[in-house]
Amino acid sequence: MFKGKPIGKIAAGLGALIFLLGILAGCGGGTKSQEAPKQEGGSQKKVVKIAFIGPLTGPNATEGVGPRNTFELAVNQANKSGKLPFEIKFLAYDDASNPGTAASVAQKIVAEPDVVAASGHWNTACAEATIPIFKAAGIPMVIWGAIGPSLTKEENFPYITRVCPTSVQENIPLAAFVMDQLGRKKWALISSTSVYGKANTEAWQAEVKKRSGAEIVSLDEITDGSTDFRPILSKIKKLNVDGLYYGGNIMEAALIRSQMNELGMKDILMAGISGIVSPKFIEVAGQAAEGVVVTQPGKEPKKMPGGKEFIEEYQKAGYKEPYGAYGAYAYDAANIIITALKEAGTDRKALADKIGKIAYTGLLGTTSFDKTGQTTNSLSTIYVIQDGKFVDWDESKYKTGERKLPGAK
Amino acid sequence: MELIISQILNAVMLACTYTLVGIGFSLFFGAMDIVVFCLGDVAIAGAFAIMALSTVMGVYASLSGILPAPISGIIVVFIGACFTAGLVTLMYRAVIVPFEGKNINASLLSTIAAGIVIRELIGLFYPEGRNPHAFPQLLPAGLIGDNVLLSWRNIIIIAITFIMVMLLYWFVNRTKTGLSIQAISQNKEAAIMVGINWHRIIVITFLIGGFLLGIGGFLTASYFNSLRFDMGAMYGLKGFCVAVVGGLGSIYGAIVGGLLIAFVEVFVTAFIPGGTAYSSVAAFLIVVLFILFKPEGILGEKTVEKV
Amino acid sequence: MGNKIYRYSLAGLSTLGICMALYVCLSSALLVALIVIALAIVILSVGERKNVIDKVYRLIGDNKALNLGIIALFILLLPFLVQGNNYLLHIAIMAGIFSIVALGLNFQIGGIGQINFAPAAFYGMGAYTSAFLSVKMGLSPWLGTLCGLLMAIVLGVVVGFPALKARGYYLSLVTIALQIIFTLMIVNSPWIGGPNGIPGIPSYQIGGFSFRTPVALGGIQLPYQVNFLYLVYILLALFALAANRLYNSRVGLAWNAIEQDPIVAACQGINLTNTQLLAFCLGAAYAGIAGAIYGHYTSFIGVENFDFSQSLIFICMVILGGTDNVPGVVLGAVLLTMIDEKLRDFSGYRLLMYGIVLIIILIIRPKGLLPKRIRVYQQKDRSEYSSHSAVVTGGSR
CATH class of the missing domain: 3.40.50.2300 (Response regulator)
Incomplete structure (x- = not known):
């Protein structure tokens, strides 16, 4: 019944398939090993990565896109200034306001070898989901927009800090x-x-x-x-x-x-x-x-020292979206990470300690963190x-x- | 007393927004025995089209240069409703025709998927699609006299809903095409046998249903003053609930069902302490109970399962 | 004799090929993964036309032990293959968890032919029960998982009950309504965290060993995901085997009979109430246990993970893979999980992709990647009743 041809065909087909898959797998491995020396030898500067997470799609996308832009702006400015001993690469990830997605994205960030710090979240639930992941990986995360009071805790300090006030x-x-x-x-x-x-x-x-x-x-x-x-x-x-x-x-x-x-x-x-x-x-x-009466922490960016330049730079960079209510926070979060990087180098632990002790003056005024990692800046x-x-x-x-x-x- | 009256008015207005989409569900179910799950998204897409005509594309502005404002408003809404009719017919071709006569689960899933596609396409390609938008005020907003309960807009919304239902009544019962739709909904094979062009009638049904949906989307967006790309999901679901409670396939049932669901929602919110968070739960529970104990709905005909 | 060894190695090779294809999908970029999947679809449809697929099925079926061994080895070696990359392991774990839910959902979609739009509610019920008990009551996560399973079954009865009375559109509306009520009730219940979700869910422990500690295996430091990977895939193997047994049993047959025509099925003496409720309860049990594991794995659950869109994703998995075909359902779940993760960088298009994929599959391959198979009872009968003749014909069957 099964003699000769059909089985032979199956065998040939399978052989070809496995060969092809082998090549594909080999390519996957190969590109990785080729990339690595390039990064070290090709460019003079070491590359470190900083990840940004926020709601870039979904119901709160408005709140996430502006901060993403300002974060990128801060990183680009730092790279352009030429004062850094390394090049910072900016990674933007989307949590879609969904904790499950956020956790998944955080795993992805943690798995990237050169990521030294992250800044995340507008949604408190998303931050809840990713805090254990970042803490376990020893990657400092500066929260730029989630305001649930429970996020900053003494046991998570200095890995989890927050530049915005709680509710x-x-x-x-x-x-x-x-x-x-x-x-x-x-x-x-x-x-x-x-x-x-x-x-x-x-x-x-x-x-x-x-x-x-x-x-x-x-x-x-x-x-x-x-x-x-x-x-x-x-x-x-x-x-x-x-x-x-x-x-x-x-x-x-x-x-x-x-x-x-x-x-x-x-x-x-x-x-x-x-x-x-x-x-x-x-x-x-x-x-x-x-x-309608509202309150917002911080002062209007244009009234802060450096605020005019910030707005000009933002417009010059050609972003379509307004920087929004949280743009200044993400901008300062990025700058806090960059300042700490400059001083402490790329070791994650040293970086986290440095962020914990920082006193940074930027668009929000002077930001420093208390023993839970919460900002002590209370301008509003x-x-x-x-x-x-x-x-x-x-x-x-x-x-x-x-x-x-x-x-x- | 004034509180109760104002809440009744709220419920009636809410019912108006539900009714037209409910009628859409009933119309298509009657004609084809299928539930088109993407109707809510289609209606919202229609509202987006009307908004695009009056803001981004500037049609409304250029029209009102020549014509008086109400007439240019009507023209814009009419174009938008025609667009919706086209869209729903396209949906029919793309996601319903391939599954005709097959397992209903396939058309069920494909129409849900089509709803997602419409929603996401709006989100991706309408300028700032994922942000909420203020809906252009094509209806006059002023109050009638000093009475805060009655505004021109509410009166117009009720009136348009009423006119639409009346037109549909006239069409279904007094025109030949309408009678053909009824014939098909009662017995498809017999209708074909007496010489009714089934395909033509189905397409006409979809065009009419789509037109109603476009108007429905417009009324809803006007009533809430706002539009968001994902509003269609809940809107469609509520519309389906309304159609089921009223009796799937019955046009007047959709009106009764809309009133019932709207009254439940409003009254749970208004008169049960802490009930606001549960108003949707209550509405859905009503639907579940109806399906379990009176699946033919309030005005539907009782069907005996065919062996 | 030579033929037998030949067939044996061929079976092994085909399983290996499938494993490698999945590995390539997992570890490479989106484009490569899509190419592999497209290739697989071409092979599948050409194979179907030439009847090769049937032979491959039979080959694999004849050498079950070998093939299961290869798959087990593949899973066992996966952490080393990906060099301890915790993100890839995370995808693999999620694929396993979603596979279990999809297998459970398949009892309703594939078995009795009713689309249940509330699998995420079952999944969430398991997750919330287990998380609540272990966080607020300090119960052991293992016991919590068991309770999660029981509570999910209770919800299964609640959702399954309407299925006795309503079919088709009505049932779909009921399950959608129950799914929405479920998420609304969670949001409105502050004692289970409400919209905050439940953070800080403890992990499983055996003896003093917490599943959340990294392990050093063979001199390589591996992330903690490895523990969960093995746990999830052991369970998936058990559940898949159980699902396969069910499919081949009288219960599976009765479900299919109800799918074809409930009235005829009742006339054949099938108890409609019990059999249909069983499909919902078993499906709920699968989803419940998967949900509980998910909670203990990620240490945080929020209502967003259990809403209607998640239900739709589960349904997509079953439909894509192939209803009422256990390997198909698992394949669908694994593939969609991987594609979903690969699409992170284009997340704006994610839902759009789901919608389009669903429509295309429904039109082009309405029965999924691996369609439902024809039941092969007489073959078994023949081997039972004519075992002598099998010996006479030299074992070639």
Whole structure:
């Protein structure tokens, strides 16, 4: 039955296939071994790699692309300056706001031999997923945008550090402003069910509890991606609140504000933190955005020393996207890593120790880390939206009394 | 009392956004016995087309130079709806025709995949596609009198939905083509036997359904003032739920189903403390219960399983 | 006699070829991997036309021990082949975990022909139960995994119950709804971390040896992934064998009968309720255990890993590989996991790729890479009832 031909054909086919695969496998190995000497001998400078991770696609892509650009800008500037004894290669990875993807990407970064440091994440959940991986590999990671308070811990120091404030730190100045300075006491709270939203809810509740007379009269949690908030807002309208706090991201915040306007709730103050600070908020909310109060840590880049140059360089580099709310953080995170690299060399352990002890002055002011790896820099600015722009409260027409905030007597 | 009235109004408006996509599901299921899962994405693609016409491509601006604003608005919406009709017919050719007469699982998966493809293509190729966009305000936004509950836009949305349903009613019951669609949905073989050109009717059904979807996408985007590339997934799913609750294949069922789902969502949000996070859960639970205990829906005909 | 040795080595060679092809896919760049896959598809379709595939199947089937040995050796040597590269090992582990889920899902898609859109919910149920018990209650991860499996089975009943009443579109909507409810409920439950997920999940331990410590084997320092690699692939082997036995058993036959026509199947005396629920519960058990291992491996789980799009990916794996064909399903899962990881650099196109791949496969190869095979019962019967004649004809069958 099976004599001769068919089996012979199978054998021949198989032989050819295995031969081919062998060649392919050989090529794979071969290119690797050819590359290695090139890097050492071909260019005069040693190459070290720094990885950037952030949401470059998916629902939060807006938040990740700007920081990616500024990070790259910082690396390019450092390479161009000619002061480095090595060449830095910039790697950008996408976590798509998904912890599983983030963990996978982190494994990939850790497996690259020349990676000395990483900077990652806008989403707290993604950072949670990758911290153990980076720590186990002994690669220092500077968090540029994730604000969950639990991320920086003493046992992870100095490998995990963070240049941006936590949600708790962010809410303190906002609460002081709207409750103490403006005297708004009765609050409605809407937050997203995301990690970010939950952290904000807790932080705001804590702030309200600290002040006598202040109270939260309603709390609603919405899932990211919802579009209809009218039922919630109609309910809140009846409660005669002094202000509405939203803890979440741009899209939902903008919809809430525009729907508030529709339902005749324009006279209720809306407040939020850096998650909603984006030109997109004003674009989507339109006219309704006027008078919304937000806070963002740090000062506006253009007001910081070196900020003008930063903005010019960013425009010169030809990036299409705005650098966004977190651009300055990623820029400083990159510079912190580069400064530490300059001083400590490319050993990962020495680099991590150096980052832990750094005192770097950049766009955010002077950044240094406490014993958990959290930045001690607590500059922040209150912005109010005026004529379609985020304007520093101190320079706004609202402060001078020329205009009145929603609900002001 | 005012609270309840305003919540009822919210629910009615939400139902309007669900109804047209629900009708789309029912129409195609009636005509072909298939569920086209990518309808939500098609509708959102239509809304994107309308947005592109009025912002990026500047058609609206150049039209309103010549014509009064409402008429140029209508023209833009009409073009967008025609685009949607074309898109859904393309979907029919690309992902439904190859699976005609085969296992329904194949067409189910292929239409879901087509939905993903549409969504991702918008995300990749529309300028700043993955960012949320403010939808251009083609409908007047002002209030009627001093009453904050009624705005012109809400009235117009309800009116357009109503007109569309009426037109569809007239078309399905009073025209020959519409009667042919009904004939096909009742018995395909018999319909072919009495001389109905099946293929022509199916394509017409898809064109009409697509047109309705385009309008639906436009109304939804106008109601929410915003548009995002991945809105279509949930929109389509809710539309399917609406169609099932109302009775798959029944056009009026989609209206009833839309009202039911919308009322459940709004009232769970409004009157159950802490219920906001569970409003979608409640809506989906209703659907699961319906499928388990009354699969023919509220207005659907009870089908006996054929042996 | 010579023929026998010839066939023996041929069988070994074909398995080796498959292993090498997979290794090449794993370790090389996207383009090379795609070329290998394209090559494999060409070989498959040419082979099918010339009936060679059947012979290869029979060759491999006749020399099971040898082929399993080669595969086992391949997995055993994999860490050395990739020189301890933990990223490649991570891909291999994920491929193994996803294969287990896909095998379980196949009981529903391939077995009773119902598409279950909630496999990620089963997978998540296992992961969350095990993680919750071991983090918050301090239970041993091994026991946690067992509980994860049990809870997944409970969810399997919940999802499987509607399948008794609804079919086709209705069932798909029910499972989609349950999948979405599952993710929403996790997000809304702060006691299991809500949107934060569960960080710091402990790893498995045997004696004092934690699976998360790197090992030195044969003088080479290997990353900790090696432990999980072996664990996952031992389990995958067990589950694949079990799935194969099930397919060949009366249960598998009953599932296929229900797929063809439930009413006729009931007339044949098949208990529809039990048999269909079994397909869901077994599938859930597979996914549950895979989820639990995933949690203990990555030490962090978040709701994003268990949502509807993950379910779609699982379905893609089964459809791509070939429904109701155990090697096919595993192949589909392994290939898609690898391609997915290779596409990291083009992650904007990832979902688009899934959509297009699914449509193309449904149109060009609706039965997947390795299609469902014709059941070969009479062959077994013949060897049982006519064993004497087999001896007379000189063992060539």
